[in-house]
Amino acid sequence: MFGVFKKAPPKNARVQRIDLASVRDTLAYIESDLDTAPELQRVAEAVRAALAEIDRIELTNGAAVPAAITDARFVPIGV
Numbered sequence: 001m002f003g004v005f006k007k008a009p010p011k012n013a014r015v016q017r018i019d020l021a022s023v024r025d026t027l028a029y030i031e032s033d034l035d036t037a038p039e040l041q042r043v044a045e046a047v048r049a050a051l052a053e054i055d056r057i058e059l060t061n062g063a064a065v066p067a068a069i070t071d072a073r074f075v076p077i078g079v
Contacts, residue, residue, distance in 0.1 A: 024054050 027047050034044035 020054050020058065024051060027051050027054075 027050055031044055031047045031051065034040045034047060037044075
């Protein structure tokens, strides 16, 4: 399960934190490439809709807390 949090989730929560700033930057880069390909305009519209949704989430919930490297958990394979 993924979640976007204004504050860090409880330590016992099993939720992936998403860095929306990185997602936005990646989608903006993709959108700029798609604008040069007329046959992919429907895909560009979908990317713009995703960018608008990220903006809506941040306006509603506030900016997400960026993940800290110290929050990383390493689990052996098979556990």
